[in-house]
Amino acid sequence: MTEYEAVIGLEIHAELMTASKMFCGCRVVDSVTAPPNTATCPVCLGMPGMLPVINKRAVELAIRVGLALNCTIQRHNIFARKNYFYPDLPKSYQISQYELPLALDGHLDIELASGETKRIDIRRVHLEEDTGKLTHLDKDSQFPQGGTLVDYNRSGVPLLEIVSEPNIRSGEEARAYAVKIRQILRYLEVNSGDMEKGVFRVEPNISLRPAGTETFGTRTELKNLNSFRALADGTAYELVRQAEILDAGGQVVQETRGWNESKRLTFSQRSKEEAEDYRYFPEPDLPPLEITDEWVESVKLTLPELPDTKRARYMADFELSAYDASVLVEERAVANWFEHTLAVSDVDPAPSPKSIANWMINDLFRLMNEHKQGVADIKFEPAAFVQLIGLVENNTVNNNTAKDVLTEMYQSGRPAAEIIQAKGLAQISDETAIFEIISQVIRENPDTVAAYLSGKDKLRGWFVGQVMKATKGKANPEIVNRRLAEQLDQLK
Amino acid sequence: MKLTELTLTQLRDGLRQGSITSVEATQAMLARIVDVDNDIRSYLTITDEMALEQAASADARRAQGEDTPLLGVPIAVKDIIATQGVPTTAGSKILDGFIPPYDAFVVDQLKAAGAVILGKTNTDEFAMGSSTENSAFVTTSNPWDTERVPGGSSGGSAAAVAARLAFAALGTDTGGSVRQPASFCGVVGLRPTYGRMSRWGVVAFASSLDQVGPFGRTVADCTALFQATAGYDRRDSTSLDVPVPDFEAVLTGDIRGLRVGVPKEYFISGIEPEVEAAVRAAIAQMEQLGAEIVEISLPHTRYALPVYYLIAPAEASANLARYDGIRYGPRVDGENMIESVKRTRSLFGPEVKRRIMLGTYALSTGYYDEYYGRALKVRTLIKQDFVEAFKQVDIIATPTSPTTAFKIGDRADDPLGMYLADIFTLSLNLSAGCGLSLPCGFDSQGLPIGLQLIGDTLQEAKILNAAHAYEQSTAWHQQLPLTGAS
Ligand SMILES: [Zn+2]
Numbered sequence: 001m002t003e004y005e006a007v008i009g010l011e012i013h014a015e016l017m018t019a020s021k022m023f024c025g026c027r028v029v030d031s032v033t034a035p036p037n038t039a040t041c042p043v044c045l046g047m048p049g050m051l052p053v054i055n056k057r058a059v060e061l062a063i064r065v066g067l068a069l070n071c072t073i074q075r076h077n078i079f080a081r082k083n084y085f086y087p088d089l090p091k092s093y094q095i096s097q098y099e100l101p102l103a104l105d106g107h108l109d110i111e112l113a114s115g116e117t118k119r120i121d122i123r124r125v126h127l128e129e130d131t132g133k134l135t136h137l138d139k140d141s142q143f144p145q146g147g148t149l150v151d152y153n154r155s156g157v158p159l160l161e162i163v164s165e166p167n168i169r170s171g172e173e174a175r176a177y178a179v180k181i182r183q184i185l186r187y188l189e190v191n192s193g194d195m196e197k198g199v200f201r202v203e204p205n206i207s208l209r210p211a212g213t214e215t216f217g218t219r220t221e222l223k224n225l226n227s228f229r230a231l232a233d234g235t236a237y238e239l240v241r242q243a244e245i246l247d248a249g250g251q252v253v254q255e256t257r258g259w260n261e262s263k264r265l266t267f268s269q270r271s272k273e274e275a276e277d278y279r280y281f282p283e284p285d286l287p288p289l290e291i292t293d294e295w296v297e298s299v300k301l302t303l304p305e306l307p308d309t310k311r312a313r314y315m316a317d318f319e320l321s322a323y324d325a326s327v328l329v330e331e332r333a334v335a336n337w338f339e340h341t342l343a344v345s346d347v348d349p350a351p352s353p354k355s356i357a358n359w360m361i362n363d364l365f366r367l368m369n370e371h372k373q374g375v376a377d378i379k380f381e382p383a384a385f386v387q388l389i390g391l392v393e394n395n396t397v398n399n400n401t402a403k404d405v406l407t408e409m410y411q412s413g414r415p416a417a418e419i420i421q422a423k424g425l426a427q428i429s430d431e432t433a434i435f436e437i438i439s440q441v442i443r444e445n446p447d448t449v450a451a452y453l454s455g456k457d458k459l460r461g462w463f464v465g466q467v468m469k470a471t472k473g474k475a476n477p478e479i480v481n482r483r484l485a486e487q488l489d490q491l492k
Numbered sequence: 493m494k495l496t497e498l499t500l501t502q503l504r505d506g507l508r509q510g511s512i513t514s515v516e517a518t519q520a521m522l523a524r525i526v527d528v529d530n531d532i533r534s535y536l537t538i539t540d541e542m543a544l545e546q547a548a549s550a551d552a553r554r555a556q557g558e559d560t561p562l563l564g565v566p567i568a569v570k571d572i573i574a575t576q577g578v579p580t581t582a583g584s585k586i587l588d589g590f591i592p593p594y595d596a597f598v599v600d601q602l603k604a605a606g607a608v609i610l611g612k613t614n615t616d617e618f619a620m621g622s623s624t625e626n627s628a629f630v631t632t633s634n635p636w637d638t639e640r641v642p643g644g645s646s647g648g649s650a651a652a653v654a655a656r657l658a659f660a661a662l663g664t665d666t667g668g669s670v671r672q673p674a675s676f677c678g679v680v681g682l683r684p685t686y687g688r689m690s691r692w693g694v695v696a697f698a699s700s701l702d703q704v705g706p707f708g709r710t711v712a713d714c715t716a717l718f719q720a721t722a723g724y725d726r727r728d729s730t731s732l733d734v735p736v737p738d739f740e741a742v743l744t745g746d747i748r749g750l751r752v753g754v755p756k757e758y759f760i761s762g763i764e765p766e767v768e769a770a771v772r773a774a775i776a777q778m779e780q781l782g783a784e785i786v787e788i789s790l791p792h793t794r795y796a797l798p799v800y801y802l803i804a805p806a807e808a809s810a811n812l813a814r815y816d817g818i819r820y821g822p823r824v825d826g827e828n829m830i831e832s833v834k835r836t837r838s839l840f841g842p843e844v845k846r847r848i849m850l851g852t853y854a855l856s857t858g859y860y861d862e863y864y865g866r867a868l869k870v871r872t873l874i875k876q877d878f879v880e881a882f883k884q885v886d887i888i889a890t891p892t893s894p895t896t897a898f899k900i901g902d903r904a905d906d907p908l909g910m911y912l913a914d915i916f917t918l919s920l921n922l923s924a925g926c927g928l929s930l931p932c933g934f935d936s937q938g939l940p941i942g943l944q945l946i947g948d949t950l951q952e953a954k955i956l957n958a959a960h961a962y963e964q965s966t967a968w969h970q971q972l973p974l975t976g977a978s
Contacts, residue, residue, distance in 0.1 A: 042594055046814045048587065048695040049574050049596060051728050081810050083855070087829065092813030148829065150818070279855035281864060284699035284807055286729050 004208040006239050007216060008174055009166035012181055014191040015130060015157050015199040016061045022129040022158040023052030023095060029153055031133060032197050036151035044156035046090030051285050058158035059289065061190040062127045063299045065160060066103025068184050068306060069122050073103050073296050077289040083279045087150055088132040098280040101126035110176040120177050121165035130157040171235035175228045178202045187304055187332045195226050202231050206238045208246060218252040222266060224259050234259035238266050310335055318353035327361055333375045340382035347390035359389055363403055367410045379413030388416035395476055396420065397427050429476040431483065438487050441466045453491060460484065495520040497972065500565060500659040500713035507554065507564045514564025518547035518608050521566045525657050528976035531638055533630045534652035536571045537579050538611040546608040553606065561720045563606030568658035570649050571612035572619055573704065574693035575599055582695040583615040583627040585839040586815045588822055596693025598662060598704050598721040605720035610658055613648030617841045618812065619669055619697040621645050622913040625904050626843045634676060635973035636939055640897040643673030650677040653707045655975040660708045660717040666697050667800055668917025670705035671929035675892035675942020680714040680959065681707045682928040683920065685950050687732035690725030696811040698804035701921040710969050711930060711960040715739045734950060742953040743960040748782030750958060753885030757793035758916055763894040770933035770941040771891045774962060781961055786885050790877040795870050796919040797911060802854045802867035809851030812844065846907065871922050878923040882948040887955050890916050892929040892942030916944060924949045930959045931968040
């Protein structure tokens with residue numbers, strides 16, 4: 001059997017979160033929930049004599065992505081017409097970029113499961129417009145003829161195409177790369193990353209070649225991948241399928257294949273013979289788009305700290321583990337929330353970043369997961385969270401009580417101090433009070449005391465439990481432990 | 493003098509003085525259209541009700557003391573320019589019955605200037621042609637000889653102005669479609685600098701070449717309509733954000749010292765001797781008026797025709813791809829979507845189909861570099877010819893077309909012969925200049941001959957003033973075709 005090397009490149013299409021469309025003034029609406037054809041105008045319907053005007057904001061967001069992906073931003077940009085017929089494409093051409101795209105020659109480092117870092121090269125990033133959406137009808141009572149409905153709400157929405165070099169070698173690498181691109185786009189606040197709604201679409205092209213050779217094999221393209229799982233599995237499936245064909249002495253057919261999620265296999269959608277000649281040519285309705293150095297510099301200033309940099313900083317400055325740092329930087333909103341907690345200055349003693357991180361990762365995230373909510377849904381401010389941790393650290397409440405208080409805060413949004421006050425949850429650190437309770441436990445349990453004194457040291461824990469029970473868990477555990485030892489030892 | 497024989501500027505004076513009302517002028521024009529347009533067939537749609545409303549409103553506004561540049565002046569608009577609520581067909585069955593929900597920018601401008609819109613004029617289908625014979629609906633006749641073509645593609649507008657069926661009209665010029673019919677019909681037609689007029693709402697033929705242009709019976713009339721419709725429009729990214737000068741104020745008639753270039757490449761074999769003689773006489777007349785005549789060379793002129801017939805069809809092949817019957821316009825149903833689209837697109841006429849195929853071929857993988865790509869490069873050379881020429885001269889004078897109006901049907905089956913009608917006008921569209929055609933005589937059959945004046949980028953004022961000076965020293969523009977004079 002020949003050993004093969006996988007050659008995989010990814011094309012990612014991401015809609016840009018602008019207020020209006022790429023070439024007209026129409027609002028960008030949610031293409032799933034908005035009523036069909038309510039965000040259209042003669043321009044994005046391709047009516048006669050209508051002309052495109054470039055949305056500057058979309059260009060700005062595209063520059064942002066180009067910079068974040070370490071690309072060179074091209075100063076002289078040309079839009080081109082990509083000609084093909086399809087009913088979801090009103091002009092029968094898509095305004096895209098061809099010879100002179102917006103950004104070139106970037107790269108992105110991904111972490112592999114092995115812990116190694118791999119650099120994926122990015123060939124180009126360019127701007128274009130999205131198409132409308134078709135819905136194929138089943139023949140039913142409402143539509144006895146069947147047919148196809150077209151919704152042009154999405155027609156003309158700014159779309160970014162990010163094309164990698166084919167130096168991805170497995171389905172898992174493809175997934176890691178796509179996940180990271182999505183993370184960065186979300187950090188840059190240019191795309192929501194919602195794959196189900198199709199605002200972030202990943203299409204791998206896949207081929208095999210004998211390991212150690214440099215030629216390219218015949219490739220297939222995969223479409224309809226609406227999750228990262230589908231990307232990894234579909235790519236893996238396709239690699240096995242191609243290897244089997246090659247091993248059997250066959251030839252891979254150049255074609256577009258779809259991924260069938262339920263049958264978990266790829267199927268042929270369109271072969272190369274049917275593939276179209278797009279007849280690209282410069283868009284005569286748009287003069288070249290010149291991007292000045294000043295423009296690029298001003299966009300650079302708007303770039304947020306990106307996840308890799310942030311993670312390294314958290315590890316270095318806050319002594320967080322690689323895992324904890326990764327979890328906190330995964331989403332920009334979470335990292336922002338975390339950083340807001342660090343800015344809280346009126347809690348004394350101030351909890352350490354590491355302590356706050358632990359509380360977030362172990363306790364707050366658990367609550368968010370239970371409620372299937374995000375950081376935006378948290379009802380209290382980062383400051384309130386820090387205040388709670390401060391109450392633990394100054395022994396007002398113990399750890400276990402604090403967890404209950406946090407649950408209550410999560411549900412009601414009330415401040416920790418208020419909950420503690422109202423429920424009388426404050427920790428008992430009064431030595432005399434604890435002395436009285438311990439004395440009572442000893443008085444009421446002479447048999448257990450005798451057993452303890454006869455050498456059953458392990459019963460010490462039982463006494464702690466009784467004291468905590470008597471105080472409804474509010475006793476300061478450190479004092480309980482110390483006093484209990486003293487009082488029991490006096491009986492020896 | 494009949495109301496309909498007034499020039500636009502005479503009418504405007506009358507309206508301002510209160511000796512004429514817009515309703516009177518509009519009614520007179522509409523009556524004349526009913527009387528004689530059966531012979532000329534310059535209009536595809538007559539918007540009589542709307543025109544009379546606009547006229548009444550113009551009169552009411554004037555009574556309130558208002559005045560705007562074209563207040564109450566009846567104008568015709570080529571049917572390739574979108575008019576809200578009024579059919580806009582581009583001379584094609586594929587847009588038969590299409591009523592745009594928007595006005596073109598130039599129509600907005602007309603309305604803002606107070607003009608009255610009489611109707612929509614005939615055009616070769618999607619402006620592809622030089623005779624109106626490619627109109628899917630009707631062939632317009634030349635008012636000077638109804639057996640002859642009016643030129644094209646804006647033949648309807650040119651004929652309407654010549655036959656006094658409108659005081660002025662808008663056309664479009666992609667390869668000569670304003671200047672050539674102006675020449676054939678003995679009127680003045682201007683093709684402004686690319687970007688001077690917004691293309692918003694103008695049904696696209698070849699986007700990098702299309703430009704709206706005005707027709708008038710005199711240079712002053714043409715200038716008045718130009719003044720009212722030119723200007724920057726942010727909805728057209730190729731529109732030029734530059735001030736529009738007061739063109740009417742520059743018509744001084746003084747051209748002393750003006751350097752007029754005469755390119756040797758434009759006096760070629762194939763040009764009718766009477767045309768050459770009239771144009772040379774006109775150039776001599778300009779010298780008489782104090783202009784300095786300079787022989788110049790535009791060496792790449794002979795490449796203009798092949799370059800144009802690669803670029804224009806290539807752009808058209810994409811521009812016309814949207815007509816699939818899915819969203820608007822007529823649909824011819826088939827058993828499935830692809831079949832339906834094929835049948836719908838069969839509504840295009842033969843010349844349009846020919847150009848879509850030419851353009852598709854020129855853009856195809858493997859042919860792009862050889863055809864479209866090379867055409868773009870040669871276009872740069874043609875542009876450069878003009879840049880060099882305008883270092884030596886202020887304007888350039890040439891014949892507008894090698895011949896006078898030919899007979900209907902004569903070239904209908906000869907696409908190449910038809911393409912040659914635009915041989916002197918195409919270069920300008922490929923460059924960044926402006927140009928006009930104005931009458932400079934008649935041939936022995938009584939058919940008008942046109943003189944083309946070409947100016948540098950945004951130098952419309954120079955060619956308009958030179959044209960005005962020449963016109964004022966001649967009487968050609970005072971001759972009217974006998975249309976309807978029975
Ligand atoms: Zn729109």
